[in-house]
Amino acid sequence: MELEGEARRLAKRxxxxxxxxxxxxxxxxxxxxxxxxxxIKAETRRLMKRERHRGIGAGExxxxxxxxxxxxxxxxxxxxxxxxxxxxxxGEGIV
Numbered sequence: 001m002e003l004e005g006e007a008r009r010l011a012k013r014x015x016x017x018x019x020x021x022x023x024x025x026x027x028x029x030x031x032x033x034x035x036x037x038x039x040i041k042a043e044t045r046r047l048m049k050r051e052r053h054r055g056i057g058a059g060e061x062x063x064x065x066x067x068x069x070x071x072x073x074x075x076x077x078x079x080x081x082x083x084x085x086x087x088x089x090x091g092e093g094i095v
Contacts, residue, residue, distance in 0.1 A: 001033050007067040021074040028074075032067055039066060 003011055003025075010017050011025045018024055023031065047056050062069070 001029055001036075003029065003032075003067050005065045005068040007065075007071045010071070020078065021071065022078050023074065028071070032070055035070060036066060 002008075007028070010020070011028075014025055017028070021028060064072070
């Protein structure tokens with residue numbers, strides 16, 4: 001599986017990639033390969049619902065490729081642990 005967008009650019013800096021996501025580039029590609037079929041299945045199921053107001057494909061398109069959406073999700077989860085409820089009671093300067 002080939003990366004695209006920001007994920008491809010960031011993957012060239014493997015140490016930074018691992019710091020931001022917690023995964024090596026190889027682990028990320030493996031995870032992407034596991035998530036992609038599940039995402040396609042869920043999206044197909046969502047689009048096939050009977051109670052649609054517009055036809056399939058009539059809505060707004062995603063602005064980021066799947067690999068960038070996964071990348072942003074991993075970065076969000078990794079960084080939100082430090083700034084969310086987990087860090088309650090810890091001084092902001094320490095976080």
